[in-house]
Amino acid sequence: MNSGEYLYFLKAIHGAYNSVMMFLFVYQGWLGLKIRKERTGGGNRDFFIIRKHRKMGPIIAFLGILGFLSGLALILIDEGHLFEYPLHFIIGLCLSLLITTTYYLSQKINRLDSPIRAAHSIIGIILIGLYLLQVFIGLVIIF
Numbered sequence: 001m002n003s004g005e006y007l008y009f010l011k012a013i014h015g016a017y018n019s020v021m022m023f024l025f026v027y028q029g030w031l032g033l034k035i036r037k038e039r040t041g042g043g044n045r046d047f048f049i050i051r052k053h054r055k056m057g058p059i060i061a062f063l064g065i066l067g068f069l070s071g072l073a074l075i076l077i078d079e080g081h082l083f084e085y086p087l088h089f090i091i092g093l094c095l096s097l098l099i100t101t102t103y104y105l106s107q108k109i110n111r112l113d114s115p116i117r118a119a120h121s122i123i124g125i126i127l128i129g130l131y132l133l134q135v136f137i138g139l140v141i142i143f
Helices: 002-039 047-079 086-108 117-143
Strands: none
Touching: 002 047, 002 117, 047 086, 086 117
16 A cells, blocks of 8 residues: 555544544433433433433543544645645534533533533534534545
8 A cells, every 4th residue: 555545544534433423422412412301301310321421521522622633634644734625624623622612611510500501502512513514524525
C-alpha cells in the first residue's frame, strides 16, 4: 500500500468511528429522554439508567472530541491545511464545542427542577441532528 491508500483507509476508519459515535450519542439521548420522562411523569425512577447515563456521558463526550481531532490530523497530513472541506470542518468544530458545552452543563445540574436540564436536552438534540448531517457530508466527501 502506498501513502495515498493508507490515508484513504484512515479516512474510512475516521468515518466509521464517528458514525459509531453518532449512534452512541443517539443512545445517550434516548437514555436521557427516558430519565426525563420518568422524572416529569412522576413514576418510579430507574437509577440503573440514570447511573449509566451519567457514567457514559463523559466517556462519549471525550471520544466525540477525539473523533474531531483525528479528522483534523488526517486533513492536515493529507492536504496541509484545515479548509479543504470547510463545511465538514465547521460542523465538526461546532459539534466539539456543543459536546463541551453539554458536558459543562451536565456538571451544573444539581436539582430535579434545574433550568439547566432544558438547555442540556436542547443542545443534545441539536448535537444528534448535527451528527447526522456531519456523517452524511463525510460520506459525500469519501465517495
